[in-house]
Amino acid sequence: MKVKNIVTTVVFCLLIFGFFVLCLLHKPVEMSESERRPLAQFPEISWQGVASGETIGDFDDYTVDQFPFREAFRKLYTWYRFNVVNIKETNGFAEEDGYIAKVDTELCQPSLDKVINKFSAIYEQLLKDSNGKVYLSIIPDKNYFFSKEYGHLSIDYDKLVTAMRDGLPMMEYIDIFDTLALDDYYKTDTHWSQEKIAETVNRIAAALGCADRISGDYKINTLYPFYGVYHAQSALDLPADTIYYLTNEIIDACTVFDYETNQTFPIYTLEKFESKEPYDIFLGGTKALLRIDNPNATEQKELVVFRDSFGSSLIPLLAEGYSSIYVVDIRYVDSSLLGMMGINFENADTLFLYSTLIINSNPSFKEFGQ
């Protein structure tokens, strides 16, 4: 009898029996903070469920989701893939020099069509007969720069922009691609960093005709540590980012009215930095319909911005140029109801400001009754 085989037997049994006991003792967790999703729970057992295989499938999910030291194992998996076998992507994420990017390679034409149709419908319904101008600006997601810098794959951004411009000829296009670079984005998050987008703001402001009303003088404030959404999702063990936010007297004086809750709050809700979504400090995070009021406006000009989360950090920097900015996220509010909510499109300019990430991801738009 070989000692080696005794040791192997003991090691093997320790592992399978050890984890068996740990699995039994493990207290089920409801949510995965890192993946921001509910975890599978022990299934209800019924004869019907067992016979159909549904209960067994649910149990499989439960054992994976509730495995002891799950986060540590996820990190080990990612480490193994990136550092041992040198695979460039894991769970759709790539990492280079501390930058984490979500690698998307497939241009989703149905998604583009859906977005174009939705924007066109809004234009026809609300904007066509107004006196204001309508603008479109597309924000390149981080992978646009990441793929160029490090040789990773990406979607065909030129094709996406061309399709959007061709599909929405009634909108004046503001090209901001050349105002940005990879280091303008957080390393661990999908978003851009506010203190890096001055050139982008200037480009948009110039197109909107409000550049002369924007001072560009800001105090740079920081919050640390900021672990972006990619940090936890990718299970990569990387250093935290710092959130930068810009203030001046005018921005500080602005107020944000939330139509959903009828509450008013400042541009930056700093207490949200401690929440699960630290990026929510900008305009309170995910909100269906907001109005930013600038009491120090030099002109009574209004702007309506249809936007995604990238807009949350850019729009505050346009606030100086307007008396009011309406901030609309049509993923959470039915656009057909906007007219009834007191938004005056008659003399306001309108900006559609969306990232390629959203445009290509088949977003669901809120419809009446949902």
Place this chain on the structure above:
Amino acid sequence: MLFSSIPFLYYFLPIVIALYFIVPFKLKNFILLISSLFFYFYGEPVYVILMLVACLSSYIHGLLIDKCRGTKWAKFWVGSSVTISLLMLGFFKYSNFFIENVNAIFKSDIALLGIALPIGISFYTFQTLSYTIDVYRGDAKVQKSFVRLATYVALFPQLIAGPIVRYTTVEEDLTERKHSFDNFGTGATRFAIGLAKKVLIADVLYEFCNAFRASDDKSVVFYWLYALAFSMHIYFDFSGYSDMAIGLGRIFGFRFLENFNYPYISKTVAEFWRRWHMSLGTWFRDYVYIPLGGNRVLKWRWLFNTLVVWLLTGFWHGAAWTFIIWGLYFALFLMLEKFLLNKFFEKIPRVFSHIYVLVAVMISFVVFNAADLAEALSDIGGMFGTLGVPLWSKETAYYLSSYGVVFIVGIIGATPLVKNAVLKLKENKKACTVIDVIEPVFVAVLLIIVTACFVNGSFSPFLYFRF
């Protein structure tokens, strides 16, 4: 239930091992049988009845054949057993294929049967067939204990993806087998290596294949890399499963025969098939090819025998024309080798015959993995530059650099290089001691990394389940 899953590794296996080693020997087969039925029930709740019917049929037929030995009834009962087994296999596996073809030929509209393929039916049907035929031939003694026979048929290590274990291989083990740390330790090591082959190599290579399929930037080289990736994937997937089966069997005291012997080092296609899925090859040899007359017949009859065996081999792998073509493709190579190529290969350097086998096998697996004949022809066309794709592309470079390490590990792992190196090192006493120390650590590390893959939810079903 999948071996490469948390429910198996950290729930089912520890419970079964604990129960198995606690109970006295006379109850061990019963524990294995109950565990195996639960194992099957977990994946196929309803079809466990089918499994029991198969066990009962072969058990009763075995008794009847034995009782009527020497009379014409013995032949009748073996015929009955074979007919029932093949009808079950035919109904559940091939009905829809025949209906589809009848509909296509006669423009009819016969509805397909709404039945799922019972997991592992091809494997356990061939096992039950071998049992009753061997009893009829007098190669195996009849098994009078239903529990023992059902344990043989349903034994979970080899139940759903082989190897096809002959009754005669485990006949003695079913009655009396040895349990020891040596058996357990070597079995656990073999199981861990098989699991790692499946999860850390085969599944990752399959990712490459999926990336190839999704790519809009294919190239000739990309097509060849796909062929290579899939060929290695199927080898590590299937041989990994066989390793796990053999390892688990060893833990419980059974000794299954090897199913793979480094097939990619072969110098002829005939040799490839002596090294690939050996349990299936020998099954067809012993129960189809030799009864048809084997090779001790006239040339035309040998051609016929070869065609029949390889048509059946292809059809066994799946109810689709791609599998039939795949089987006949190998028949063609075996004929070419016998009459032409073998003489030629004797005169040229061995490296060329290796390349010939690799290319022939890679093309075969492109056909094997194609959804239909059109896709198979398209993929082969891509490999030979007839689709108008460039020789090289950006995505080819990207995916090659991304999966390059796994390709290298796979290529080395498909040869006996590592095994031979370890054996050579073991000749040195000090090196042998070091290896003995490293081995348990290696097993633990593999299990931990594989567990990390499970937790990430990256497991995928074994390809051979569909057979």
